[in-house]
Amino acid sequence: MELLFLGTSSGTPTKSRNVSATAIKAPNAKHWCLVDCGEGTQHQVLRTKLSLNSLQAIFITHVHGDHCYGLPGLLASAAMAGRSEKLYLVGPAEIEAFVKAVCTLTELYLPYEIVFINSAWLNDCQPELELSVNAVKLSHRVPSHAFSFSYQNSERKLDIDKLKRANIKPGRHWGELQSGRDIKLGGELILADEYLLPKAKAQKIIICGDNDKPELLSDEIKSANVLVHEATYTYDIAQKVGAGPMHSSARTVAEFAGKHQVENLVLTHFSARYQHDTSSSPSILDVEQEARAYYGGNLRLANDFDHYRLDKNGLLSKL
Amino acid sequence: MELLFLGTSSGTPTKSRNVSATAIKAPNAKHWCLVDCGEGTQHQVLRTKLSLNSLQAIFITHVHGDHCYGLPGLLASAAMAGRSEKLYLVGPAEIEAFVKAVCTLTELYLPYEIVFINSAWLNDCQPELELSVNAVKLSHRVPSHAFSFSYQNSERKLDIDKLKRANIKPGRHWGELQSGRDIKLGGELILADEYLLPKAKAQKIIICGDNDKPELLSDEIKSANVLVHEATYTYDIAQKVGAGPMHSSARTVAEFAGKHQVENLVLTHFSARYQHDTSSSPSILDVEQEARAYYGGNLRLANDFDHYRLDKNGLLSKL
Incomplete structure (x- = not known):
C-alpha cells in the first residue's frame, strides 16, 4: 500500500504545511482514496500525479473545518474535470448535510453520484474498493473515527x-x-x-482522526502494520493547553505504539507553533525527540508530499 | 488606493493561479478589504504582508464556489489568530446562510461578530470603512454584483x-x-x-463579479479610475462555449473600456485553458493581444500576487 501526505498541519495552514488530507492506495492500483479533505487539498493534488478522476472514495474523520473545508471545491473541480463515476463519501452524518447545504446555497450541480456512508455504519456497509475499511470510534470534541485500511493480495504464488x-x-x-x-x-x-503457497498476510494501515485516547485502538492495532496518528503537541505544551482541545501529545501516542509493538508509526497534524526550521523553538524536532524517547520502532513525522510505501515485509519506507 | 490580486483563475485553481480573491485598501491604511474569497485565499494571504486581524470587510460578488469556498477556513483561521474585532461580510443573502450552515454543521464558533450586509442593500447600509462602496448589479447565471470603492482624501493642502x-x-x-x-x-x-486648496478628486476602483454585460457599468464607470473585470475567454472561445456560462470575453470588456475611455483596465478570472507559459496555445498572451486590439489605455492582466497602486494622477502602476 502507498500513503501520500497532502496536509500535516493542525487547525490552520502554515507556509510549509497544509491542513489534514492523506491519500492511500492499494499496490499498483490506479484508483486511490482520500482521508480528510482540509481546505486547499485540491491545490495539493494538483502538485502530485493523482487525478480527481481516479479518486474512488473520501473518508472524513470528523466535522472540524481543517478536515473537511476542502470538500466543496474538490467536488466542484472534479465536476469541471469531467468526472462522471460515482464517488463514495464516508463520514459523520453532518458531512452529508454540509455537502448538500453547500450545493444548494452555492448552486453547485455535480454531474456524478455521491454515495454517502455514515462512518458509524461503515463496518456493515462497505464501499466497493480495492481496500477493505473498518471504522474505529475515537475520542475528540466531536465524534471522530479512525479508518483502518486492509489490503489482501488474493494472488497465490506457485510452490x-x-x-x-x-x-x-x-x-x-x-x-x-x-x-x-x-x-x-x-x-x-x-x-x-x-x-499454491498460502495467500500473503493482509496489510493494514490505520489512519486516525483527532483523538486524545490512543488506547481506543488497542484491538485494531494488533493486526496493523502502520499507525498514522495525530501528535498535535509535545507533552509539556499539551499540559499547558489543558484537556479542552482533546488532542494527543507525541509522548502519549509513542507510548501506546511502543506498548503494542507497532512496527511503523507516522505522526502528523502538528500544531502550527512547531517550526519547520529546526533552529527555531519550539520546532518539529521537539516532537520527534519526544516520540523517539518512548518508541523504538520505525518512526516517521509526516511532511506535506511525503510518499511512503509499505513493502511485503511490513516495512514503511519513503519513496 | 492599492490592489493586491490573490487569485486570478476562473472556476478551478491551476498551478500558477488560485481562484478569485482581491485585496483592496486605502492609501497608507492599516486595514484592508477583500473582494471574493475562493478556496485557498487564506493560504495566499499567508504569502503576503496582510494580516487577518486587520481585515475589515469581505465582499462576495456572487455565490459560485470559486468566489466563496475559502470563507469558512479564513473565518476559522482569523479566530485561531485571536481576532476579536467585528468583520463585515457583504454579499447575497445565500452567503449569510452558507456561513451560518457551515458554522452549525462543523461546530465552528467564531469569537468575533460578523455583520452581514446584503449586497442589494449596500448602497443604503454602508459598513464603517476607510473606503466608501457602491454595489452595481451585473448579469450572470446567479445574482452578481460589482463593488465600486471610492477613496476621498479629506485632507486639504495649504495654498x-x-x-x-x-x-x-x-x-x-x-x-x-x-x-x-x-x-x-x-x-x-x-x-x-x-x-486651503480644494480636496483632491476622489479615487474610484470598480471590482466586478462574473458578468456578461459590461454595459451595466456605463453609469458607474464615468467617475472611475480603474475597472477590474473578468475576461474568462477570448472572443472565439466564448463563441464556441456559447452563452450558457454568461461570462465576458477580453474583446467585449476591452471594447466597453475603450468606448468609455477608462484610464486603467485590469483583466482577471481567466479560464484555466489559457496557459501561463506563453509558448503553449492557447496562452494568456492570446487574451492580452485581443484586449490590446480594442483598448488603448493602461491595460493589465492580473497575476496572483500582482500588487498595484493608483497614484494621485490616476495612473495604476505595479509595485
Whole structure:
C-alpha cells in the first residue's frame, strides 16, 4: 500500500504545511482514496500525479473545518474535470448535510453520484474498493473515527520447490496451476491448491482522526502494520493547553505504539507553533525527540508530499 | 488606493493561479478589504504582508464556489489568530446562510461578530470603512454584483502661493490654517477656508463579479479610475462555449473600456485553458493581444500576487 501526505498541519495552514488530507492506495492500483479533505487539498493534488478522476472514495474523520473545508471545491473541480463515476463519501452524518447545504446555497450541480456512508455504519456497509475499511470510534470534541485500511493480495504464488520435487516441469502446466485450475498429468490428478503457497498476510494501515485516547485502538492495532496518528503537541505544551482541545501529545501516542509493538508509526497534524526550521523553538524536532524517547520502532513525522510505501515485509519506507 | 490580486483563475485553481480573491485598501491604511474569497485565499494571504486581524470587510460578488469556498477556513483561521474585532461580510443573502450552515454543521464558533450586509442593500447600509462602496448589479447565471470603492482624501493642502502673496509667514499660523482653524493676524480675521486648496478628486476602483454585460457599468464607470473585470475567454472561445456560462470575453470588456475611455483596465478570472507559459496555445498572451486590439489605455492582466497602486494622477502602476 502507498500513503501520500497532502496536509500535516493542525487547525490552520502554515507556509510549509497544509491542513489534514492523506491519500492511500492499494499496490499498483490506479484508483486511490482520500482521508480528510482540509481546505486547499485540491491545490495539493494538483502538485502530485493523482487525478480527481481516479479518486474512488473520501473518508472524513470528523466535522472540524481543517478536515473537511476542502470538500466543496474538490467536488466542484472534479465536476469541471469531467468526472462522471460515482464517488463514495464516508463520514459523520453532518458531512452529508454540509455537502448538500453547500450545493444548494452555492448552486453547485455535480454531474456524478455521491454515495454517502455514515462512518458509524461503515463496518456493515462497505464501499466497493480495492481496500477493505473498518471504522474505529475515537475520542475528540466531536465524534471522530479512525479508518483502518486492509489490503489482501488474493494472488497465490506457485510452490516452486514442491513442483520440482514432484518433477512437474515449467511451462503450460505451471500456468494452469497458477491460475487455480487442476490438471491431469500422466493420468494423475494434480490439485492446484496443493501447489499454491498460502495467500500473503493482509496489510493494514490505520489512519486516525483527532483523538486524545490512543488506547481506543488497542484491538485494531494488533493486526496493523502502520499507525498514522495525530501528535498535535509535545507533552509539556499539551499540559499547558489543558484537556479542552482533546488532542494527543507525541509522548502519549509513542507510548501506546511502543506498548503494542507497532512496527511503523507516522505522526502528523502538528500544531502550527512547531517550526519547520529546526533552529527555531519550539520546532518539529521537539516532537520527534519526544516520540523517539518512548518508541523504538520505525518512526516517521509526516511532511506535506511525503510518499511512503509499505513493502511485503511490513516495512514503511519513503519513496 | 492599492490592489493586491490573490487569485486570478476562473472556476478551478491551476498551478500558477488560485481562484478569485482581491485585496483592496486605502492609501497608507492599516486595514484592508477583500473582494471574493475562493478556496485557498487564506493560504495566499499567508504569502503576503496582510494580516487577518486587520481585515475589515469581505465582499462576495456572487455565490459560485470559486468566489466563496475559502470563507469558512479564513473565518476559522482569523479566530485561531485571536481576532476579536467585528468583520463585515457583504454579499447575497445565500452567503449569510452558507456561513451560518457551515458554522452549525462543523461546530465552528467564531469569537468575533460578523455583520452581514446584503449586497442589494449596500448602497443604503454602508459598513464603517476607510473606503466608501457602491454595489452595481451585473448579469450572470446567479445574482452578481460589482463593488465600486471610492477613496476621498479629506485632507486639504495649504495654498502656499496665496499665503505668500498675503504675506503670511510660515510657522504657527500655517499650522492653524492647515488644521482648519481661522486666525487673527494684526487685527484681521483670516479664514482658513480661503487659504486651503480644494480636496483632491476622489479615487474610484470598480471590482466586478462574473458578468456578461459590461454595459451595466456605463453609469458607474464615468467617475472611475480603474475597472477590474473578468475576461474568462477570448472572443472565439466564448463563441464556441456559447452563452450558457454568461461570462465576458477580453474583446467585449476591452471594447466597453475603450468606448468609455477608462484610464486603467485590469483583466482577471481567466479560464484555466489559457496557459501561463506563453509558448503553449492557447496562452494568456492570446487574451492580452485581443484586449490590446480594442483598448488603448493602461491595460493589465492580473497575476496572483500582482500588487498595484493608483497614484494621485490616476495612473495604476505595479509595485
